[in-house]
Amino acid sequence: MSTPKGYEGWSKQQLIDKLRELEATNEDEPKVEKTNTKKKTKKFDFSKYHTRFVAIRFAYLGWNYNGLAFQFEDTPLPTVEEQILKALATAKLVKDAEPGCCDFSRCGRTDKGVSAMNQVISLRVRSDFSPEDQQLQSNDDKEIPYIFILNSILPPDIRVTAISLRPPPKFDARFSCEYRHYRYLIAKEGLDLDLLQAAAAKYKGSHDFRNFCKIDGSKQITNYRREIYHSQIIPWDDEFVMLDLKGSAFLWHQVRYMVAVILSIGQGHEQMSLIDNLFDVEKYPSKPNYELANDVPLILYDCVYPEMEWLVPSDFKRSFFKNSREYAKLNGQVLDYQLKAQVNKIMKQTVVKDEDKLVYSSDSGVINVGDGRGRNFKTYVPVLEREFGETFEAVNERHKDKRKRRKLEQVESIE
Template sequence: MRAFRLAYDGRPFYGYQRQPDVPTIEETLFDALRSLGVMEAVDDKPAGYAAAGRTDRGVSALSQTVAFDAPTWLTPRALNSELPKTIRAWASAEAPNDFHATHHAVRRTYQYSLYAPHEGDRRTGHDAVVDERAKNALERLCGSHDFHNLTPDATGTWRGLSGRMQREGSFLQLWFAAGGFPRELVRRLVTVVHSVADGSMPIDRVDRLLSEESVDGRYGVAPAPPEPLILTDVTYPQIRFASDPDACTSSVRAFSEASTDAQIRHRTAETIATQIEHGCEY
């Protein structure tokens, strides 16, 4: 049994889990394993296969973890030879035969890059935020709670949550960690923090959301957009991953190229917006 760390840009995919007729990370991984001869064409999945989690459509990952029975030659570098640049394996570990990537994970950590400028943004309609209010909201959300009002799931809603935040320019970096997360919980937590920070939600509403009583439509919390969310870590006490130098180099290059492309698109859009702004009267 071998476990692999996968990093991926989730934006081109319809989530991690396989779905018919749409691209997913899982099916792309299985296609690569078939091309490498690790899976037969008729196989549904590799022997012993499990994944740490099922990220939603548009959500990315740094340390998604998959494990399955693999030949000794299947290194991250070898796996990358059949994967697109949007999905990179970069580390691996030998695991016990009974290892299960889902059930044996004791902690999952997500990071969200929340665009939240102090002064607001007139162009995009973003209101100004107060970091202290964001911090207060985050502190109230942390701890052991039943998050049934912040997920569509009916079970598995009681979680012990930890979190932290850090200001980076116009962004608030938010981290959330727990043993597991019901659907959409992280993105709804982000919405709560942002809404309290910009004043659109009173701080005492947080306690209402964490109460046993279900909230109605007026007070429901929508999930924040998925694209800024990354699964950054999955913790397994008994597993020690070793990075593959060649795979790491190719991974850094692939995501650096994607970053450069994004900066070029940003500069182009910013130039157009600025020129229109200068040429128009408000």
């Protein structure tokens, strides 16, 4: 069958015949399997790089996190260190997103809800320079931009603020710290600020704080004496003051229990002598069951070290645009919270129109724990008339017995 050279001149039947011919030809040809042409991700070879020991200073808002410290078991919320280690691993600055891989140390752990402004960790990270070249300040600006890389990966409520590329010899974020500086925001409403100031001043000095903390049997602590260098109420704004506290080290929940006690004094529920009595461990060897102050107002404000070299973002050349981008992120977060706070105030004005008419009986009331809600009571029971917990010796012994039983059960299961 003769056909025109161009398809344009073919008839309908001629086109159909040609399609059938091509289909028959394709069926006779062997099928070629498609291969995955996507390149495999090349594993990062850490052996090709040097490492260097650094200290990193950072700030975080604590209410979105399950505390600072990395946890190997699942937690309801991520921890701050989990986020930081994931960012370090994503950037290939450490091998794994866990503290055991990089000589990791932290200054002081904070609990769920607690924030920090100048927390410090020390660790070993990947470097572009040999140990010798790391000592040259002229190479600092050519080194991996640690601050900018981490801040580009981390959520906006965790911000790296400084790095020490050459910490002092034998530096350890925990043991090299000279003292910790805490601040606790306190709403003025309903408090006698003079009583609050006088109560805060009583904490200054060296005291046994066993009755101002939660006993942790797993730590087997036997010495509860801690030194407070500074303790006073300082102004913040029209609505708030702060407890400003500096000390060598702090026990579990120590600051929050200290705040709970001065709030009870500032409200007039307790006498100033309560603090002296709680320090008298001969008379009161264990803690009475009293309220724990709210976590959100507590800030680890600073971790103070001997003189050392810190570099902030503006110390690095050509950092203006990166800094501007990070500051814009932070400003956006600040404004977001400010707007939400204002909307909350508008809601309060709309909903609560007769707050001044709320009257408690002479016996009933609210215990201020720093959260705005407090703890209601029908009849206030003074702290020293409440039930007392176990002594730390009893808690430690019970924990040791439990640990022995667990080991024995493990041995028996193996046998």
